Amino acid sequence: MSSNDFQRHNLKMAKKKVVRDKIMASKTESRGLVIVHTGKGKGKSSAAFGMVFRCIAHQIPCAVVQYIKGGMATGERDLIQKHFAEQCKFYTMGEGFTWETQDKERDILMTTRAWELSKQLIVNPDIKMILLDEINISLRYGYLPIAEVVAFIKEHKPADTHVILTGRNAHEQLIEIADLVTEMEMIKHPFRSGVKAQKGIEF
Numbered sequence: 691m692s693s694n695d696f697q698r699h700n701l702k703m704a705k706k707k708v709v710r711d712k713i714m715a716s717k718t719e720s721r722g723l724v725i726v727h728t729g730k731g732k733g734k735s736s737a738a739f740g741m742v743f744r745c746i747a748h749q750i751p752c753a754v755v756q757y758i759k760g761g762m763a764t765g766e767r768d769l770i771q772k773h774f775a776e777q778c779k780f781y782t783m784g785e786g787f788t789w790e791t792q793d794k795e796r797d798i799l800m801t802t803r804a805w806e807l808s809k810q811l812i813v814n815p816d817i818k819m820i821l822l823d824e825i826n827i828s829l830r831y832g833y834l835p836i837a838e839v840v841a842f843i844k845e846h847k848p849a850d851t852h853v854i855l856t857g858r859n860a861h862e863q864l865i866e867i868a869d870l871v872t873e874m875e876m877i878k879h880p881f882r883s884g885v886k887a888q889k890g891i892e893f
Contacts, residue, residue, distance in 0.1 A: 722818070722851040723869040724843060728826060728860035731874030732892075738821050738854045739766045745819045746770075746777050753779040753811045757804050758824035758857075764893040779817070781807060784824070794833075801833040812847055819852040826857025829864070836861045843867060 725741075727734035745752040754770070759782060770778050783804035804825075811820045828834050840863045847853060855864060865871050887893060 725854040729874035731876035734856040752819040758784040824857040
């Protein structure tokens, strides 16, 4: 690149910085968010756990409630329970995916218990982020009334508390009340090529 190219680039970036600084200066509000990670692509829970680990790094008390994942050990659960149990409470309430349990009545019972615990954690003033992992699946199958979940979050979530809800097929009512919604889109997945779930990637 010539010196003129570098100068044009520097001028362009300087103008862009002025605009960006002006935009950033207008963002002054700080509050607890309702965050939804959904879609058919991989990474919904992984992204949510990224936020959980950020909270841990900043000494922000948090909690995780897993609605579906059960007996299978996962890296994030092992790491949190071994090293960060005081900063992040971890509750595995599910017993596996619905096609593994094959017991709808028990799935509903476990989901109900998970939701009751989730409500206690959400209103706890000492906890500032709660991850409800795979709750969208429970909502999709009707194990939990969507109206109840939406109403509780709207009416009882403290103003400074973040709640993350993950899982495919997020309900429209949940998306409507959310502050941040990300849909993971699958373009390619190794599972379709015969590659099984692997440590460090899926769990």
